Structure formats: C-alpha cells, structure tokens
Amino acid sequence: MNHRERVLAVLNKKLPDRIPMDLCESASFINDPAYFALKNYFNIEGEVEPFRRNFTANYYDPRVLQALDIDFRHVWLKTPTGYQNTMYDDGTFADEWGVVYRLLGNERAIVKYPLLNADESDLDNYPWLDPYAPGRAEGLAERAHDLLQNTDYAIAAHAAHNYGFFDTAWIMRGFDNFLVDLMINKPFAKRLLGKILDIFLGLHEVYLNAVGPYIHMIAFCEDYGMQNAPFISPELYKEMLQPYHKELFAFIKKKAPQAKIMFHSCGAVYPLIPLLIEAGIDVLNPIQHTANGMDPLKIKQEFGSEVIFHGGIDVQHALAGSIEGAEKEVKNMIDTLGENGGYIVAPANVVSGETPPENIASLYRTAANYGRYDLK
Numbered sequence: 001m002n003h004r005e006r007v008l009a010v011l012n013k014k015l016p017d018r019i020p021m022d023l024c025e026s027a028s029f030i031n032d033p034a035y036f037a038l039k040n041y042f043n044i045e046g047e048v049e050p051f052r053r054n055f056t057a058n059y060y061d062p063r064v065l066q067a068l069d070i071d072f073r074h075v076w077l078k079t080p081t082g083y084q085n086t087m088y089d090d091g092t093f094a095d096e097w098g099v100v101y102r103l104l105g106n107e108r109a110i111v112k113y114p115l116l117n118a119d120e121s122d123l124d125n126y127p128w129l130d131p132y133a134p135g136r137a138e139g140l141a142e143r144a145h146d147l148l149q150n151t152d153y154a155i156a157a158h159a160a161h162n163y164g165f166f167d168t169a170w171i172m173r174g175f176d177n178f179l180v181d182l183m184i185n186k187p188f189a190k191r192l193l194g195k196i197l198d199i200f201l202g203l204h205e206v207y208l209n210a211v212g213p214y215i216h217m218i219a220f221c222e223d224y225g226m227q228n229a230p231f232i233s234p235e236l237y238k239e240m241l242q243p244y245h246k247e248l249f250a251f252i253k254k255k256a257p258q259a260k261i262m263f264h265s266c267g268a269v270y271p272l273i274p275l276l277i278e279a280g281i282d283v284l285n286p287i288q289h290t291a292n293g294m295d296p297l298k299i300k301q302e303f304g305s306e307v308i309f310h311g312g313i314d315v316q317h318a319l320a321g322s323i324e325g326a327e328k329e330v331k332n333m334i335d336t337l338g339e340n341g342g343y344i345v346a347p348a349n350v351v352s353g354e355t356p357p358e359n360i361a362s363l364y365r366t367a368a369n370y371g372r373y374d375l376k
Helices: 003-011 032-041 062-067 140-150 165-173 175-184 186-211 234-240 242-255 270-279 296-303 323-337 357-370
Strands: 072-075 100-104 107-112 154-157 217-221 260-264 283-285 308-313 343-347
Touching: 003 154, 003 343, 032 062, 032 357, 062 072, 072 140, 140 154, 140 186, 154 186, 165 175, 165 186, 175 186, 175 234, 186 234, 186 242, 217 242, 234 242, 234 270, 242 260, 242 270, 260 308, 270 296, 296 308, 296 323, 308 323, 323 343, 323 357, 343 357
Parallel strands: 072 154, 154 217, 217 260, 260 283, 283 308, 308 343
Antiparallel strands: 100 107
C-alpha cells in the first residue's frame, strides 16, 4: 500500500499493511526547539517560513515529515490578508478574538479575558472576528488539489480555529465564570456558544469550500479533561455543549462527506467518549493513557468498533525519556490500540522542546518496523 491507501484503509475500518503514522496534525505539533533539533538530526539544510506566529510550535516542514516517512500531509486555514496580532509595549498581544496573551517560555498565558464582565446584551455589540474576511483560504484549494493529484499522501485539514466551543468560551469569559455560567447562567452560556457556533460555521464554510473535495480527515481540538476527571459532567456536556458539536459536525460532513472528523481532547475524558461519538466524531485523539480512566485496552474494547484511535504516544514521560522507553511505548500502543487495525500512531500531544530528536526518530522507525499486519 502507498501512504494514502494505508490511511484510507484504517479510516474505513479495514486492515492496512502497516500502522499509519502522523505528525504535525493540529494536536501533535513539534515545539520549535525540538523541531530545530530534529532538523539538525536529519542534516536538513535551509529554512522554512513559520506557518504561524506567537505560538510555541510555529513550523511545518515537509522535509522532516518525509524523513520520518509520515503518511499524512496537512493544510490549514490562514489569517485574513494583512492581519497581524495587536502587539502591546509590555510584550503582550491580542489575537483575532480579542484575547490578550503573553508568551512565557513554551506556553501562552492569558492576561485578559475580553468578556470577563459581560452580560447578554454585550454579546451583540462585541467586535467578533469576521470568518469571511478575505485571504483565509488563499491558495488552499490549489495546495490541496496538488497534494491529491501529485503525491500519494493522505490529506488532513488542521483545525479551522485554535480552540473549540468550551475552550473558546472560557478563554473569553474566564474559566471560573464560564463554569458558573454553564450551571446557573445558562441563557448567557447558550447565547455565547451560539455566537461561537456562527463563527465556526463561517470558518468551516470558507475552509471546506476550498479544500472539502480533497481532504481525508479534519481536526477539531478542544480540551474537556483534567488529569483525574472531565471538567464537566456528561449530563452537563450533553445539555450545554453537545448540541453545538452536533450542528457543526453535521455541517462539516455535508460539505465534505468523505472526510473523517478527528476530535482531540486531553485528559480523563472516558465518561464523555460515548457522547462524543453520538455527536458525530470518527477519530478520537489522543488517548492520554496517563490520565485517570484512560486505559487503552478498555477504550479499545469498548469503542474500537465505533471510532478510529489517533495518538496515544505519551509525550510527558515515554517520548521525553530514553530511546528504549520510547520504543517500548510505541510497541505497547500498537499491541493495544492497533490490534486488528483502527489506529494511527502519533504523539499524544505537542512534542515538548526538550524531547531528544533520537527519540522522535525512534518512535517512527519502531512503528514502521513493528506495526505491520499480515494481510494474508
């Protein structure tokens, strides 16, 4: 099988010749120091322009993906023509949503929640971003068409926005405030989520008008889990968030019916998995097995007939430790999540800047050699 055939086999719940491999998907970027170290490890010369700025992972380099024999290539929605974050003298900056951040090492810290003190009447007057602003899809159709016609890679669309419904709402409102809204200020919460849905629908319309016919998977990233439990109960998710997921995912599937929806959430989200499947997801990422209740074997047995698994390779300990530990981790995940197919190898989250390049190379070398199926 070639790269695309291998991925499509898994996405359609058939057995591939080997485990497909992904990197630099929306949920598995490489922090800049690790990217440069990996580039040097493979003796790759020449620079690429960052595909985004003011994040901790800003580079997408197809030469690195080729060196690792990654089965995917990716496309992403752009910012409007001429857009730049608003930069302030104290080093902070505001994004399109009006959220103000400061870069602290390898993380972005929020320093201003723009809707912190808002009420329902303020939502109509807020300067929401324009999803139809010119330039967002510039060149995307041509790039996706070229990847489809002139390469054998599977094509994955990055998330159309940095955060999902829950994340965007609390980032604008303040975490404590939005949790209170979900419980006792539900009209405000629903009005806010409705505003976010309108923007998400617009962004996906622009995005999928350009790349919809060409992609095989599209990511949606949102975090619902702490290390020990979900942030909200399944009942509250079903009442307050799931309807918005259902509407957006139905829209995506109408615009790109062949594309599978990959849903990313870190943390202990086991209680939410049936509801996420009900909402319309096809691929679940990352299976953070270091979190409470996220036993890969149990999740594979319970949900393996309904969703494809993507990720699973622990970035906190295994990938950041020894080569032997990284190899053991890959084999364990292939044996568990990859039994009888249904699994795409990838890091469970963004690869930290301190991760040795040898470990990343070993991850994919081991997956390619160990993750083979007997198609006979």
